[in-house]
Amino acid sequence: MAVKFFGQFLLEHHAVKQEDLLKAIELQETTNLKFGATALAMGLISLTSFERVHNAQRLEDLKFGDMAIKLGILTEEQVKQVLIRQKNNHLYIGEALVRIGALSSEDLKHYLDAFKEDQAPYVVDRIVIPAEVSHPQVWEICADLTFKLLLRVAGLATRTTAGQISDTLDPLFQAAIMPFKGTVQGRYALCVTEATRLAIAKAILKEDSVAGEAEEVLNDTVLEFVNIICGNIAAKSAQLGVSFEIDPPYMHPSSAGSLNAQPGEKILTFPIHVADGDAIILALFIKD
Amino acid sequence: MKKVLIVDDSIAVARQLEKILTGSEEFEVAGHAKNGAEAIKMKQTTRPDLICMDMNMPVMDGLTALRTLMAMDPNAKVVMVTSLGGVGDKFAEALRLGAKTVISKPFDADAVLQTLRDL
Numbered sequence: 001m002a003v004k005f006f007g008q009f010l011l012e013h014h015a016v017k018q019e020d021l022l023k024a025i026e027l028q029e030t031t032n033l034k035f036g037a038t039a040l041a042m043g044l045i046s047l048t049s050f051e052r053v054h055n056a057q058r059l060e061d062l063k064f065g066d067m068a069i070k071l072g073i074l075t076e077e078q079v080k081q082v083l084i085r086q087k088n089n090h091l092y093i094g095e096a097l098v099r100i101g102a103l104s105s106e107d108l109k110h111y112l113d114a115f116k117e118d119q120a121p122y123v124v125d126r127i128v129i130p131a132e133v134s135h136p137q138v139w140e141i142c143a144d145l146t147f148k149l150l151l152r153v154a155g156l157a158t159r160t161t162a163g164q165i166s167d168t169l170d171p172l173f174q175a176a177i178m179p180f181k182g183t184v185q186g187r188y189a190l191c192v193t194e195a196t197r198l199a200i201a202k203a204i205l206k207e208d209s210v211a212g213e214a215e216e217v218l219n220d221t222v223l224e225f226v227n228i229i230c231g232n233i234a235a236k237s238a239q240l241g242v243s244f245e246i247d248p249p250y251m252h253p254s255s256a257g258s259l260n261a262q263p264g265e266k267i268l269t270f271p272i273h274v275a276d277g278d279a280i281i282l283a284l285f286i287k288d
Numbered sequence: 289m290k291k292v293l294i295v296d297d298s299i300a301v302a303r304q305l306e307k308i309l310t311g312s313e314e315f316e317v318a319g320h321a322k323n324g325a326e327a328i329k330m331k332q333t334t335r336p337d338l339i340c341m342d343m344n345m346p347v348m349d350g351l352t353a354l355r356t357l358m359a360m361d362p363n364a365k366v367v368m369v370t371s372l373g374g375v376g377d378k379f380a381e382a383l384r385l386g387a388k389t390v391i392s393k394p395f396d397a398d399a400v401l402q403t404l405r406d407l
Binding site: 002003007011014021025093152201204205206216217223227228229230231232238239243246247248 | 297298299300301303304307344345346370371372373374375376377379380383384388389390391392393394395399403406
C-alpha cells in the first residue's frame with residue numbers, strides 16, 4: 001500500500017530472513033562503489049586528486065564528477081565512462097540475495113514480478129514541470145504521488161491543471177507544510193479547505209464521522225497525510241538516485257496570512273479540483 | 289496479551305494503531321510516546337513486549353531512539369512504522385540498528401497484526 005524498497009517487500013512476504021537481507025545489503029555496499037572510488041579503481045584519478053575533489057566538495061555543493069570536471073581532473077567523457085562502469089557493475093539487492101544463497105533465481109523472478117505489480121500504482125505519470133526548476137523529476141513525483149494518494153488514502157478523486165510559478169500563496173483553510181533538506185531543498189505544502197480536511201480526517205482515523213473531534217486531532221490527520229505523501233516521495237526519489245531528508249511537518253493556518261517565497265525560492269502551484277466541487281492547492285516551494 | 293508501546297508524534301497514527309491492536313484482542317497498548325526521548329523513558333516504566341516506532345519525529349527521531357533502546361535492551365522487539373520505510377538507506381539502517389522489520393505508511397491493519405504476531 002506504499003512505495004517500498006524491494007528488500008522490505010521480500011521481508012514482508014517472508015521470502016528472506018532479516019539477517020540474510022543485512023548480509024546482502026553489506027555485499028551491495030562493498031560491491032557498489034561510489035563515483036570517486038570507481039574513478040580511482042579505473043585508474044582515472046590519483047589518490048591526491050581524489051582527496052582534492054573531496055576537500056573542494058566541502059566548500060561547494062557539487063557532485064564528485066562535476067567537481068572533478070570543474071577542477072580539470074576529469075573530462076566530461078571520463079565522467080561518462082565512470083557512470084557507465086557504475087551502472088554496468090551495479091549489484092541490485094535481489095541479485096545480492098541470490099549471490100549469498102538466500103534466494104533462488106526462480107524465486108527472485110517470481111518476487112520481482114509480484115513487486116512490480118505491487119508498485120504499479122506508484123509509477124509516475126507525466127506531469128509538466130517548468131524547465132527552469134532544479135530536480136524536475138522530484139517535483140514531478142511530488143505532484144503525481146499527491147494525486148495518487150489523495151485517491152488511494154483519502155478516497156478523493158481529483159483533476160488538476162498545469163503547474164504555475166508564483167511568488168505568493170493563499171493557504172485556503174490551512175496549509176500543511178513539510179521541509180525538504182539535503183540534495184533537494186524546498187518545502188512541500190498542501191493547502192486544504194475545511195471540507196477536504198474532514199475527508200482526510202475520516203480516512204486517516206478510519207471513522208465514518210469525525211464530528212466532535214478536537215481541532216488538534218483534525219489538524220494532526222492532515223499533517224500525518226502530508227507526512228505519508230512526503231515519505232513516499234522520498235522513497236520514490238531514492239529509487240531514482242536522488243536522496244534527501246524530510247523534517248516533521250507543521251501547520252500554517254489561514255489566520256497566519258499568505259505564504260510567500262523566501263529569497264532563492266519559487267513557488268510551483270497545482271490547483272487541484274476535488275470531485276465534489278471543492279478545490280485545494282498543492283504548492284512546491286523550490287529552492288535553487 | 290502482549291503489550292505494545294506506540295511511538296509516534298501523530299495523535300492520529302496512535303489512534304489508528306490503537307484501534308487495530310485492541311480490535312485484535314491479542315495486543316494491548318502499553319502507552320503512547322510522542323518522540324524518541326519519551327519512548328526511552330516509557331520503555332522503562334511500561335515494560336512493553338513490542339514497540340511500534342515512527343522514524344521522523346521532533347525532539348528525538350526514531351533511529352536515534354532505536355540505537356539507545358537496543359543499547360539498553362538488546363532483546364527489545366522494535367518495529368519501525370514509518371512513511372520513510374521505502375527509502376532503502378533508512379530501511380537498511382533500521383535493520384542494522386536492531387529493528388525487527390520496517391512497515392511503510394500507509395499501512396493496512398492485517399499487515400501490522402501479522403508482522404507483530406510473527407515476532
